[in-house]
């Protein structure tokens with residue numbers, strides 16, 4: 527192998543900019559560790575007029591496809607985001623036998639299957655450590671360090687924007703709107719935060735994590751995704767008074783041979799490790815049959831942390847090239863997706879209810895619970911009352927998904943009792 531690796535970089539924003547900085551600041555370290563010089567040959571951007579801080583001699587282009595077509599480029603790094611152009615660039619680069627690195631979770635979650643197949647056919651490598659939890663090296667850890675264990679569950683806080691918002695709602699008792707505004711001011715939330723606050727970004731990451739943990743190739747519609755955009759301050763403070771912190775938790779779990787995946791606001795006991803993950807930080811908990819619970823914590827986004835994960839892919843590819851093992855899929859573990867039976871998916875739930883503040887309503891609720899053979903461990907009526915409406919919070923014992931669906935149906939029919947939220951409760 528050459529001792530110089532020529533890199534073509536598409537995208538010079540938050541992560542691309544961080545990568546250029548690391549390539550220059552850590553050039554000696556990279557050479558010492560990999561035995562190779564990483565030479566940034568060309569960079570593609572959208573706006574050619576913006577001032578760029580690039581080392582001398584780097585070719586700047588507005589046509590990312592020229593990176594795929596340049597015979598001197600060994601590795602193409604896609605850090606543009608979006609689907610269509612990114613997919614075209616990766617496809618074209620793999621077709622030409624180039625190694626490709628990307629951080630694009632949306633593309634991988636939506637189109638990963640065809641890209642993985644193409645890489646396989648062409649004997650090229652497609653690596654994407656930075657696509658999940660930014661700076662936390664979780665994918666390679668699952669591939670390398672859990673290869674001999676049987677992973678039972680992967681769950682975590684995999685979206686920094688929503689975790690920042692929830693931390694402010696919890697600690698400062700802000701409303702969702704106030705916390706979102708602050709997150710936008712500080713750059714932790716984008717001007718259009720839809721993908722983050724609706725849980726879609728976390729769902730993309732759970733698709734990739736499930737692929738690594740269980741070998742399943744899920745589609746976003748295969749599982750339920752609920753964001754924090756409908757969460758209200760009342761439930762955050764009610765959860766707190768019951769001893770829980772609300773977090774947006776993505777979870778993928780093997781249950782009786784099936785796989786259950788969801789992304790949803792979740793009540794986490796205040797002494798659970800995930801309850802201590804605050805602000806924009808991420809954490810992924812991997813539970814192996816042999817090893818038990820393990821927790822990986824770190825910055826889930828940001829230019830330098832994410833660029834470090836991108837560089838770890840390139841370094842790993844260089845090692846593969848040296849050993850002649852290049853061209854292997856990042857993840858080779860494949861399994862058919864068998865959804866878990868809803869009768870077997872059982873969690874305690876937090877129910878947030880409103881009902882007329884008159885006698886007989888609580889009895890009505892407890893009768894419905896008895897009817898679906900459910901019971902609860904805690905029930906509190908909030909002191910606040912709006913115009914004769916009582917707010918009631920309940921922590922149930924374990925309910926199956928089927929029981930929960932039946933409870934929702936019966937509460938809808940009993941039209942005086944409104945179920946405002948039903949959130950999963952984690953146990954220690």
Ligand code: NAP
Pocket residue numbers: 536537538539540541542570571572573574576588589590604605606607608611629630631632656657660826827828829832
């Ligand atoms: P960003 O700041 O918006 O930067 C995007 C870059 O791509 C810009 O330099 C832009 O050019 C360029 N670009 C966009 N479309 C292009 C096109 N059609 N042709 C040429 N250049 C184009 O994005 P980012 O935050 O760095 O994110 C990049 C990727 O990393 C995304 O897939 C994202 O999901 C992923 N990621 C980001 C983070 C993070 O912390 N930001 C963490 C993990 C993963 P201009 O400079 O001219 O606008």
